[in-house]
Amino acid sequence: MLLNSFPRVPLAHLPTPLELLPNLTKHLGGPEIWVKRDDCTGLATGGNKTRKLEFSMGEAVAKGADTIITVGAVQSNHVRQTAAAACKLGMKCEVLLEHRVADPSELYRTSGNVLLDRIFGANLREYDKGTDFDAAMESVADEVRANGGAPYIIPGGASNTVGALGYVGCGEELLQQFDEQKLKIDHIVTATGSAGTHGGLVVGLRASGSDLPILGIGVNAPQDVQEERVFDLACETAELVGKPGCVSRDDIVADCNYIGPGYGEPTDGMNEAVLMLARQEGLLFDPVYSGKALAGMIDHIRNGTFSTDERIVFLHTGGAAGLFAYADTLVL
Numbered sequence: 436m437l438l439n440s441f442p443r444v445p446l447a448h449l450p451t452p453l454e455l456l457p458n459l460t461k462h463l464g465g466p467e468i469w470v471k472r473d474d475c476t477g478l479a480t481g482g483n484k485t486r487k488l489e490f491s492m493g494e495a496v497a498k499g500a501d502t503i504i505t506v507g508a509v510q511s512n513h514v515r516q517t518a519a520a521a522c523k524l525g526m527k528c529e530v531l532l533e534h535r536v537a538d539p540s541e542l543y544r545t546s547g548n549v550l551l552d553r554i555f556g557a558n559l560r561e562y563d564k565g566t567d568f569d570a571a572m573e574s575v576a577d578e579v580r581a582n583g584g585a586p587y588i589i590p591g592g593a594s595n596t597v598g599a600l601g602y603v604g605c606g607e608e609l610l611q612q613f614d615e616q617k618l619k620i621d622h623i624v625t626a627t628g629s630a631g632t633h634g635g636l637v638v639g640l641r642a643s644g645s646d647l648p649i650l651g652i653g654v655n656a657p658q659d660v661q662e663e664r665v666f667d668l669a670c671e672t673a674e675l676v677g678k679p680g681c682v683s684r685d686d687i688v689a690d691c692n693y694i695g696p697g698y699g700e701p702t703d704g705m706n707e708a709v710l711m712l713a714r715q716e717g718l719l720f721d722p723v724y725s726g727k728a729l730a731g732m733i734d735h736i737r738n739g740t741f742s743t744d745e746r747i748v749f750l751h752t753g754g755a756a757g758l759f760a761y762a763d764t765l766v767l
């Protein structure tokens with residue numbers, strides 16, 4: 436086990452299920468498609484940030500914090516899961532929301548994750564796109580200290596080395612499930628955003644001796660920027676778990692052709708993917724991350740990237756709470 440020595444609090448329902456998608460497999464006529472259900476991590480409607488927060492919040496508790504400070508886009512799933520984790524651990528939560536999407540609708544500003552953040556009692560502050568959030572979070576931390584509190588800052592997406600440990604654990608968990616279920620898997624496909632999921636997963640696999648390829652589908656940055664971001668975080672995380680050098684640059688592959696007009700902006704491919712998974716498999720995906728990643732996976736299947744005798748796993752990172760904020764933009 437790579438993770439035994441790190442402070443950790445239990446927040447997630449683990450292991451998450453690994454399930455075959457028989458209808459989708461038949462519908463697309465390509466490889467056998469499985470889904471890793473990290474939408475079922477259990478905290479506040481679940482999602483990938485909960486695995487990361489086990490370690491981020493573990494460190495916050497170890498350091499004696501009583502107030503968590505974090506940042507995200509207005510419809511951030513990370514903020515929602517962090518707000519819930521803070522409640523569970525008896526801490527306050529100060530949230531910096533970035534107006535990253537142009538011309539947001541009323542629903543986008545108030546429903547979905549924002550509604551849940553407010554139910555969890557997080558203190559929400561709004562900022563313009565492009566704000567220097569490291570500085571802004573430091574100034575909120577000063578404010579908390581001035582009022583006698585003990586702040587702990589979690590970066591966007593909990594995507595530092597500590598948060599990425601959650602996905603090192605997911606990598607180990609997947610290998611164990613493949614082993615137990617006697618499955619030979621050929622590819623993993625995942626959304627890649629702030630990089631902790633992709634970076635941690637690569638480390639979890641490579642540090643355990645697996646050379647299974649991972650295809651990240653970008654939702655935000657161009658390919659070169661995204662791959663560098665993932666590689667840098669993976670290298671630092673590999674060092675943290677005592678396996679320096681286990682990840683090589685070639686291990687990091689991101690396809691950033693499915694972003695459309697920008698982060699959080701709907702695309703036809705996302706719309707099709709969300710409806711396809713709902714109507715074929717009764718599963719909910721989200722408009723910002725997992726829906727666009729699925730659009731990428733579906734396109735790769737149609738283009739023959741994966742052959743019919745292969746078996747692929749799509750990592751479902753959650754986010755369906757965000758669907759409500761997009762109710763007036765989805766075409767049903």
Ligand SMILES: *Cc1c(COP(=O)(O)O)cnc(C)c1O
Pocket residue numbers: 482483484511512513592594626627628629630631632633721724725752753754755
């Ligand atoms: C944050 C998020 C991602 C991306 O994960 P990163 O670790 O930020 O790359 C993917 N899907 C959903 C639903 C998310 O909330």
